[in-house]
Amino acid sequence: MVKKVYLDYAATTPVDPRVIKAMMPYFAKKYGNTMSLHVFGREASQAIENSRKIVADYINAKPEEIYFTSSATESNNLALKGVAFANRQRKKHLIVSRVEHDCVLESSRWLRNQGFEVDYLSVDKHGLVDVNKLKKLIKKETLLVSVIHGNNEVGTIQDIANIGKLCQKKGVYFHTDVAQSLGKVKINVSTMNIDLLTASSHKIYGPKGAACLYVRNGVIIEPIIHGGGHERGLRSSTSNVAAIAGFAKAVEILKDKGDKENKRITYLRDYLIEKILKKIQDTQLNGDKFKRLSNNINISFFGVEGESLLLELDHYGIAVSTGSACSSKTLEPSHVLLALGLSPAEAHGSLRISLGRWTTKTDIEYFINILVKSVKKLRKISPAYVLH
Amino acid sequence: MFYTKQTLKHFRNPHNYGEIKNPDGEGEAGNIICGDLMNLYLKVKKTKNGVEIIDAVKFKTYGCAAAIATSSVITDLVKGKTVDQALKIGKKDIIDTLNGLPPIKIHCSILAIDALGEAIYQYLFKNNRPIPLSLQKTHERIEIGKKEIKERYAKWLSISKK
Numbered sequence: 001m002v003k004k005v006y007l008d009y010a011a012t013t014p015v016d017p018r019v020i021k022a023m024m025p026y027f028a029k030k031y032g033n034t035m036s037l038h039v040f041g042r043e044a045s046q047a048i049e050n051s052r053k054i055v056a057d058y059i060n061a062k063p064e065e066i067y068f069t070s071s072a073t074e075s076n077n078l079a080l081k082g083v084a085f086a087n088r089q090r091k092k093h094l095i096v097s098r099v100e101h102d103c104v105l106e107s108s109r110w111l112r113n114q115g116f117e118v119d120y121l122s123v124d125k126h127g128l129v130d131v132n133k134l135k136k137l138i139k140k141e142t143l144l145v146s147v148i149h150g151n152n153e154v155g156t157i158q159d160i161a162n163i164g165k166l167c168q169k170k171g172v173y174f175h176t177d178v179a180q181s182l183g184k185v186k187i188n189v190s191t192m193n194i195d196l197l198t199a200s201s202h203k204i205y206g207p208k209g210a211a212c213l214y215v216r217n218g219v220i221i222e223p224i225i226h227g228g229g230h231e232r233g234l235r236s237s238t239s240n241v242a243a244i245a246g247f248a249k250a251v252e253i254l255k256d257k258g259d260k261e262n263k264r265i266t267y268l269r270d271y272l273i274e275k276i277l278k279k280i281q282d283t284q285l286n287g288d289k290f291k292r293l294s295n296n297i298n299i300s301f302f303g304v305e306g307e308s309l310l311l312e313l314d315h316y317g318i319a320v321s322t323g324s325a326c327s328s329k330t331l332e333p334s335h336v337l338l339a340l341g342l343s344p345a346e347a348h349g350s351l352r353i354s355l356g357r358w359t360t361k362t363d364i365e366y367f368i369n370i371l372v373k374s375v376k377k378l379r380k381i382s383p384a385y386v387l388h
Numbered sequence: 389m390f391y392t393k394q395t396l397k398h399f400r401n402p403h404n405y406g407e408i409k410n411p412d413g414e415g416e417a418g419n420i421i422c423g424d425l426m427n428l429y430l431k432v433k434k435t436k437n438g439v440e441i442i443d444a445v446k447f448k449t450y451g452c453a454a455a456i457a458t459s460s461v462i463t464d465l466v467k468g469k470t471v472d473q474a475l476k477i478g479k480k481d482i483i484d485t486l487n488g489l490p491p492i493k494i495h496c497s498i499l500a501i502d503a504l505g506e507a508i509y510q511y512l513f514k515n516n517r518p519i520p521l522s523l524q525k526t527h528e529r530i531e532i533g534k535k536e537i538k539e540r541y542a543k544w545l546s547i548s549k550k
Contacts, residue, residue, distance in 0.1 A: 305423055307452040308399065311391075315400060324423060324452070331492065333423070343544040348423040381405040383427040384420050384450035 002317040005363045009203075009295055009356030010152055010180060011321055015246065016205040016357070022249035023207065026242035034239045035228060044241045051248030055212055058251050059197065060188040067213045067231045068244050072179040072200035073103040075213040076146075078224055078235065079175045079196045080107040083144050084116055086222040091143035097121040097129050098339040099156070100148050101177060105335070108146075121147070125341050126288035127156030131166055138166075144173040144196075150181030153323055153336040153352055154287030155296025157185055164193030173219060179203050179211075183254035184262055184294045195219050201243065205357060206250030210243035265355050266294040268364055272353065273297055275368050280375050282385075286337060286350060297353040298323075300346040303385025304378045309351060312374040318367055323350040345384070391453060392487040399453040404463035406446045413514070415506025417530060418499045421541045424451030426459055428503040432471070432511060442466050442474055447503070454493035455500075461485045462500040471508055475523060477501065502530055 006014075026047060032040025034048055048068070056063040069075045084094065096108045098120050108118045119137050123129050129147055138145070145167050150157050160176050167174035175196035178187055182199045189197060196219060201210040215221055215234070227236025269292075277283055282302035301309065306324030313320055323334030324347065333347035342350070353367075379385040391399070408429035418424040426449045433443035445466050449459040461482050466474045479497040483489050489497065509527045512519050519527075 303450065305451050305455075308456055311396070311399065311453045315396075331423075344423070344541070345420045345544065348420075381402060381448055381456065382450040383416075383448035384425055 002315075003366065004317040004319075005367055006319045007353045007355060007359065007363070007367060008319045008321050009359075010293075010352060010354035012202050012208065013205045013356055014358070015202075015207050016250060016253060018253060019206055019246045019249045023242040023246040026245055030241070032241075034241065035230065044239070047241050047245050048239055051244045054248040055199070055251055056214075058187075058255055059199070059214060060190050061197075061214050062217065064232070065189075065214050065217055067215060067234050068239065068247075069211045069213055069231075069235055070209055070237070070240065072101070072177065072198050072203075072211045075198035075200075075211050076101065076103045076177055077107050078213050078221075079198060079215075080104065080111060080144070080146060081224050082221040082234070083173055083175070083196070083219070084111050084114075085224075086220045087143050088116070091141045093117045093119070093139060093141040094144045094146070095119045095121055095134065095137050095142060096146045097123060097148060097158075099123050099127055099129075099151050099154075099336045100146065101152055101179070104146055104148070104177065117141070121145075123156075123339055126291070127151055127154045127336070127340050128288060128291065129158055129163070131159070131162050134163065135166060135170075138170050138172055142170070142172050144175060146175040146177070148180075149176045149178040149187075150184060150293045150296075151287070151336060152180050153334055154298045154340065155180075155293035156288045157181060157291045157293060159291075160194065161192040167195070168193040180293055180296075183251075183258045189214060189216065196221075201247035201250055204250045204254055207243045207246040209240050210247040212247070261357060262294045265359065268355055268359060268361065269295060269297060271361075272355075272364050272368070273299075275364075276371065279368065279372050284346070286340060286342065286346075295355040297355075298350060299353070300342065300350045301375050302346070302349055303382045304349050304375055305382075306348055306350055308378055309349075309374060312378060313367075313370060316370045316374075318370060321352045321354075323352065324348045389490040389492060391457075391490070395454065395457045395486045395489065398457035398460040398486065402447075402449075402456055402460035404446050404460065404467075405448065407448060408444060408446050411507075413507035413509075413511030415503045415508070415510060417502035417506060418451065418455075419534070419537045420450060421537055421544055424455040424496065424499055425449070426451070426455065426499050426503040428459075428463070428500075428507045430466070430507050430511065439470060441468055441470055443468075451499070452493070452496065454489055454496040457486060458482050458489075458497045458500040459503075462504055466504060471511070474504065475508060475520065477504070502526065506530060 030043040032044040034045040052063045173195045177198040179200040195216045197214040202208040286298040306322030337347035411429035412432045431444040447459045482497040
């Protein structure tokens with residue numbers, strides 16, 4: 001059997017066994033609907049409220065400011081569309097960065113078609129937004145600024161406290177997506193002046209199907225899903241109790257063990273980056289070397305196309321991801337890499353390697369060994385690479 | 389989007405890759421900006437009966453698994469064929485050999501056909517032989533494409549040529 005090495009934790013994480021254990025009672029035993037008044041309903045409702053408190057505490061929010069959703073995509077849609085529509089009589093201008101996740105960018109484009117005005121905030125070659133540039137884009141009509149905290153592709157961590165400060169001063173709502181950074185960078189919605197925040201369960205060893213949107217008390221927002229009035233009317237849909245309980249358990253584990261884990265993973269990350277750059281010629285690290293998620297590596301291999309490298313590694317049981325056009329449904333290279341100023345060829349040859357809770361040094365050594373061989377093999381048949 | 393076993397087989401162990409020194413025909417298709425680039429080299433030989441066949445063929449490809457697999461397949465299909473026979477190879481022949489390609493990757497088979505067409509064009513041109521009208525048109529289309537890319541992406545192309 002082929003050895004399996006998962007290095008795609010930024011795509012999704014396995015569920016921690018402790019999380020699975022915490023979820024189990026909510027499938028066949030405490031299966032009530034949170035809206036029911038009887039004991040089954042109350043049990044379910046209790047589980048949701050406990051979870052709400054755990055998640056709220058972790059980011060220094062109040063429990064009533066946490067709204068559970070099904071995914072980060074849903075939370076981001078709700079943040080942008082919910083705020084835009086609720087305030088459209090007042091202000092109609094939004095600013096989002098060029099390195100947002102597709103769900104933010106697509107939501108902003110949809111809002112544009114609905115008559116809202118959107119400006120896109122550019123980034124420097126490391127993927128960082130310039131607060132002074134943001135300052136210039138903010139105008140009287142600006143309603144909301146949305147900037148991702150830890151970038152999902154290149155791992156760049158934005159200075160959101162500074163952005164939050166500026167937004168607060170200007171009277172503009174500030175939304176940030178922390179799906180990748182939760183548990184890796186300390187988040188405090190109060191000191192960082194965050195008005196809306198998206199977090200997700202399946203990136204932190206919780207199950208898929210649970211996420212949340214933090215909405216600061218007083219922010220004017222309206223639902224995009226209408227129905228029975230769950231989540232205090234902002235997000236109707238029968239609550240996914242087991243998944244939410246799992247999400248909360250995953251957060252508890254982060255609270256407990258997150259710091260230690262980050263140290264271990266950061267060490268492996270830096271070790272791996274150094275080895276790759278040393279052992280393979282004509283490579284470059286994308287993103288910021290220091291302001292970087294503890295588990296993210298993004299490297300371009302000149303003369304090699306990312307999808308073929310991904311599949312070559314896949315043959316050896318190694319799972320990674322790429323920003324290459326060939327692997328995307330649109331046949332366009334990653335908008336994030338292009339926003340950083342990478343040439344299309346550099347973007348095509350990029351690999352994202354993301355580490356996690358169960359990555360070992362042995363995995364890393366195995367990966368390096370196979371990677372060296374794979375790049376060599378593909379470069380040998382590539383007309384775009386001349387040996388020197 | 390998943391590849392067939394046959395595609396992965398050709399991708400992992402491509403046939404006839406490499407270069408031919410002093411080829412009788414050499415063709416290039418695609419470009420690094422779009423993410424796939426293929427070079428195809430061929431040698432033509434006269435058999436005892438006086439028929440010209442493609443005797444040797446090699447390729448070099450930068451691109452996704454489908455681009456590499458279709459490159460490998462076309463070299464297999466071309467070997468031993470006359471020039472006329474080679475020009476009749478269509479994308480369907482390549483896709484069938486691979487037991488199918490994901491719809492979004494169909495264009496990769498065209499890359500292989502274009503590179504072959506260009507190599508044959510060069511061979512015919514160099515030897516002052518008549519060029520079939522359809523091949524002439526394909527050649528012109530590819531030339532226009534190359535020119536456009538050069539004009540639009542001059543900056544990136546100069547960086548790419550390390």
